[in-house]
Amino acid sequence: MSQGTQPTATQPPPVDPAETATVGHRTPTATGRLSWWHGDGGEGAKRNLALIGVLLALFVIGAATRSDLYSNPDWVWANMLSILKLASVVGVVTVGMTFVIIGGGIDLSVGAIVALAGVWCTTVATQNFGAGGMIFTAIVVGVAVGLVNGTLIAYGRLVPFIATLAMLVAARGLAAEISDKQTQISHNGTINGIASTNLLGIPLLVYILAAVVAAGWVLLNRTTFGRRTVAVGGNPEAARLAGINVKLHTLLLYALSGLCCGIAAIMLTAQATSAQAAMANLYELDAIAAVIIGGTLLSGGRGTIVGSLLGVIIFATITNLFAINGLSTEAQNMVKGGIIVAAVLIQQVQFGSITQFFRRNRLTTS
Amino acid sequence: MSGHDATNEATTGEVVLRLTDVVKTFPGVRALDGVQLEVRAGEVHCLLGQNGAGKSTLIKVLAGVHRPDSGRVEWRGEPVSFANPQAAMRSGIATIYQELDLVEDLSVAENAFLGHEPRRFGFIRRGHMARRTREILGRLGHAEIPPGRMVRALPAAGKQVVSMARALSHEARLIIMDEPSAVLAHDEVGNLIRIVRELTAQGIAVIYISHRLEEIREIGDRVTVLKDGRTTAANLPARETPTSDLVSRMTGRTIEYVFPDRPAGTEVGGELLQVEGLTRAGEFADVSLTVRAGEIVGIAGLVGSGRSEVLETIYGARTAEAGSVRMAGRELRPGSVGAAVRAGMGMAPEERKSQALLLGEPIYRNVTLATFGRYARFGFTNASRERAEADRIAEDLEMRPRDVRRAVGTLSGGNQQKVVVGRWLLGDTKLLLLDEPTRGVDVGARAELYQVIRQLAAQGVGVLLVSSEVPEVLGLADRVLVMREGRVVRTAPAGELDENTVLDLVMAGSLMEGAPA
Numbered sequence: 001m002s003q004g005t006q007p008t009a010t011q012p013p014p015v016d017p018a019e020t021a022t023v024g025h026r027t028p029t030a031t032g033r034l035s036w037w038h039g040d041g042g043e044g045a046k047r048n049l050a051l052i053g054v055l056l057a058l059f060v061i062g063a064a065t066r067s068d069l070y071s072n073p074d075w076v077w078a079n080m081l082s083i084l085k086l087a088s089v090v091g092v093v094t095v096g097m098t099f100v101i102i103g104g105g106i107d108l109s110v111g112a113i114v115a116l117a118g119v120w121c122t123t124v125a126t127q128n129f130g131a132g133g134m135i136f137t138a139i140v141v142g143v144a145v146g147l148v149n150g151t152l153i154a155y156g157r158l159v160p161f162i163a164t165l166a167m168l169v170a171a172r173g174l175a176a177e178i179s180d181k182q183t184q185i186s187h188n189g190t191i192n193g194i195a196s197t198n199l200l201g202i203p204l205l206v207y208i209l210a211a212v213v214a215a216g217w218v219l220l221n222r223t224t225f226g227r228r229t230v231a232v233g234g235n236p237e238a239a240r241l242a243g244i245n246v247k248l249h250t251l252l253l254y255a256l257s258g259l260c261c262g263i264a265a266i267m268l269t270a271q272a273t274s275a276q277a278a279m280a281n282l283y284e285l286d287a288i289a290a291v292i293i294g295g296t297l298l299s300g301g302r303g304t305i306v307g308s309l310l311g312v313i314i315f316a317t318i319t320n321l322f323a324i325n326g327l328s329t330e331a332q333n334m335v336k337g338g339i340i341v342a343a344v345l346i347q348q349v350q351f352g353s354i355t356q357f358f359r360r361n362r363l364t365t366s
Numbered sequence: 367m368s369g370h371d372a373t374n375e376a377t378t379g380e381v382v383l384r385l386t387d388v389v390k391t392f393p394g395v396r397a398l399d400g401v402q403l404e405v406r407a408g409e410v411h412c413l414l415g416q417n418g419a420g421k422s423t424l425i426k427v428l429a430g431v432h433r434p435d436s437g438r439v440e441w442r443g444e445p446v447s448f449a450n451p452q453a454a455m456r457s458g459i460a461t462i463y464q465e466l467d468l469v470e471d472l473s474v475a476e477n478a479f480l481g482h483e484p485r486r487f488g489f490i491r492r493g494h495m496a497r498r499t500r501e502i503l504g505r506l507g508h509a510e511i512p513p514g515r516m517v518r519a520l521p522a523a524g525k526q527v528v529s530m531a532r533a534l535s536h537e538a539r540l541i542i543m544d545e546p547s548a549v550l551a552h553d554e555v556g557n558l559i560r561i562v563r564e565l566t567a568q569g570i571a572v573i574y575i576s577h578r579l580e581e582i583r584e585i586g587d588r589v590t591v592l593k594d595g596r597t598t599a600a601n602l603p604a605r606e607t608p609t610s611d612l613v614s615r616m617t618g619r620t621i622e623y624v625f626p627d628r629p630a631g632t633e634v635g636g637e638l639l640q641v642e643g644l645t646r647a648g649e650f651a652d653v654s655l656t657v658r659a660g661e662i663v664g665i666a667g668l669v670g671s672g673r674s675e676v677l678e679t680i681y682g683a684r685t686a687e688a689g690s691v692r693m694a695g696r697e698l699r700p701g702s703v704g705a706a707v708r709a710g711m712g713m714a715p716e717e718r719k720s721q722a723l724l725l726g727e728p729i730y731r732n733v734t735l736a737t738f739g740r741y742a743r744f745g746f747t748n749a750s751r752e753r754a755e756a757d758r759i760a761e762d763l764e765m766r767p768r769d770v771r772r773a774v775g776t777l778s779g780g781n782q783q784k785v786v787v788g789r790w791l792l793g794d795t796k797l798l799l800l801d802e803p804t805r806g807v808d809v810g811a812r813a814e815l816y817q818v819i820r821q822l823a824a825q826g827v828g829v830l831l832v833s834s835e836v837p838e839v840l841g842l843a844d845r846v847l848v849m850r851e852g853r854v855v856r857t858a859p860a861g862e863l864d865e866n867t868v869l870d871l872v873m874a875g876s877l878m879e880g881a882p883a
Contacts, residue, residue, distance in 0.1 A: 224742045227738050241681070241722060
């Protein structure tokens with residue numbers, strides 16, 4: 001049995017300022033505070049508790065504004081499931097995005113990859129191979145595009161922002177080309193059934209999300225892959241000098257993100273029983289926003305899968321809240337924007353100061 | 367030499383800057399511990415001292431970056447204390463740092479007037495600014511540099527001229543130059559010297575810092591020597607003072623280096639590392655060396671002599687352009703850290719924080735950064751095993767605090783260094799490359815690190831050590847290589863060398879050799 005890496009909430013021991021000081025360097029002011037925000041335990045757990053608090057607050061707002069609906073427990077349960085279902089596709093994409101961002105990169109092409117994989121797996125030729133062929137195609141397309149991203153970034157030395165922005169444009173273009181700008185109907189009952197099947201009263205899509213999140217958590221917190229991700233994102237030079245193959249790992253991170261996009265493409269195609277080049281529009285923004293709200297540092301090196309999941313669920317809950325109150329999408333987007341800003345501001349306060357935030361950025365990108 | 371005539375005139379100019387008993391402490395260290403300095407208008411005053419003698423701190427005090435804790439700074443007869451660098455600039459003290467602080471993508475004129483652009487109604491007077499820049503460049507003898515040219519497009523020497531133009535745009539009366547020749551090619555140094563002479567002829571005082579004694583002899587009027595934060599000699603004549611005199615004033619030290627005794631009769635094993643003809647253009651050339659199992663080999667040299675680059679190239683962090691690196695007879699693939707680590711090398715790089723540590727991560731994960739894969743099974747990490755191994759290392763190296771779940775960023779420099787060294791005590795490291803292992807490390811932790819290094823060697827690990835501190839190299843190493851300007855100039859057993867000999871070799875004015883006199 002492994003207690004794992006959860007530090008049992010230890011008090012930071014007092015730090016002797018003379019002992020922590022180093023001479024001649026402009027060092028970050030090393031304080032005892034560092035010790036409680038590291039790792040996947042202490043601080044991450046605290047922050048996630050705060051996010052759960054936000055979710056509860058949203059629930060209370062819902063109950064206050066639509067007490068008529070919330071008085072019915074069956075409706076509340078069904079509504080929660082519909083929120084989770086709403087969160088499931090973006091949630092899967094967000095797990096991959098979390099890895100990429102912890103590893104010091106960013107992937108703007110996720111929405112486009114979902115669209116390309118969705119369109120490719122619903123071509124007439126592919127549908128002839130049945131459900132297995134469609135799933136295989138979606139995943140292969142997703143991973144392949146991710147490998148292209150990763151190769152450009154790791155070995156072509158392109159900035160992740162640029163490489164994946166280019167891929168965003170190119171992949172959507174290719175998707176439009178393949179589909180001839182038409183909506184492609186999925187005739188496969190098994191695929192379509194993924195979105196409509198319930199197991200023990202819970203939608204299959206929610207199980208898929210849970211499985212991907214669980215796998216992502218284990219991968220990040222319990223495997224050498226996860227450890228390398230944190231090292232590569234936190235200090236690529238240190239990782240390299242410790243013998244870690246930073247380029248290969250960077251490549252794999254984008255492939256992982258592509259894999260998640262392939263899975264999401266199947267889920268989204270099943271939901272719509274069709275695919276088209278414009279599907280999964282702006283998923284990259286939803287995923288990045290969820291990762292940020294979840295407390296992952298945009299400069300890399302630290303983050304949690306659970307936080308990202310909570311970020312996605314918070315967004316879905318807000319969408320749901322506005323829908324049940326009959327409010328506009330525009331108002332909804334404004335609130336979401338505000339929440340992203342608030343989350344980043346809270347991050348900066350927690351990391352001591354804005355200057356430290358920028359210094360970390362400089363360290364990890366140089 | 368024509369420049370020599372000015373000497374007497376300069377040393378009789380009025381005193382513009384006088385420092386009396388200036389003290390500056392940082393937590394744990396007295397960086398300046400009673401500095402005296404007197405600079406006259408129109409003279410080139412050279413500051414000499416080893417790394418860590420306090421030169422940089424002194425410059426920063428004068429530039430308004432640091433404020434002294436005590437002592438007097440008189441500038442043109444008035445006691446001053448600059449609140450910030452802008453204040454120092456405004457009162458006429460300009461500093462040219464070694465890493466030129468120019469904005470590469472702005473023009474020459476924009477850089478020269480950065481922060482105090484001539485304005486009218488909030489708009490920059492571009493024409494006026496270009497005209498004044500041209501005039502200043504003319505004064506510097508470089509009227510050929512177009513004010514509109516992007517700084518990025520200029521060679522190193524041109525950038526330095528722009529830095530000086532910036533100083534003059536502030537009407538500086540004192541210009542501080544921190545190792546200005548370090549970034550220049552041989553033939554450009556003559557030009558630098560000519561510019562400095564022109565500045566002093568206009569009555570501007572120059573504080574000139576350089577490690578190159580020959581340069582100081584050619585350009586300097588008087589020399590002040592710093593050692594361990596104190597002035598050990600002031601106002602020596604730059605040309606007449608014998609080299610041995612200067613060197614001994616720089617080295618007669620008060621900090622005690624406590625080296626563990628050399629274990630008697632430890633036998634050195636077979637050749638472990640063989641480096642032949644290693645070359646990287648512009649960094650170092652034709653470096654050959656060997657390290658035997660159980661042997662400590664030290665490389666002495668100044669910053670910029672290529673010593674760190676050699677170490678990183680052996681480790682595969684830089685790709686060799688020529689030459690070979692063999693570990694136990696097998697040639698390593700150039701430019702592959704992975705291959706070096708697999709062959710049994712480990713490195714503690716020069717910059718702990720930026721090159722070796724994940725500051726926000728716990729100690730144990732930093733200790734096992736190179737080995738966590740070994741404790742893993744089927745790709746799953748074994749955190750409790752890692753903590754146990756890290757605990758053992760923390761115990762052996764007497765890390766404080768002992769709790770390996772603490773974030774590494776909270777440790778002192780010495781303990782952080784123990785984490786980096788400790789990383790390579792796990793696994794089967796046969797050769798340890800140490801780059802400035804005691805930089806920023808306090809005296810106590812220093813002695814402990816020395817002990818650790820000796821013990822490792824006694825266990826048969828080969829050690830290749832780079833340090834700017836000559837006593838450290840001499841006290842720790844069995845064999846010493848002296849590097850200067852990318853080449854190994856001397857290899858000898860440590861017992862055959864003393865500090866002054868090494869310093870002479872390290873600082874010999876080879877820069878001026880071969881340059882037109």
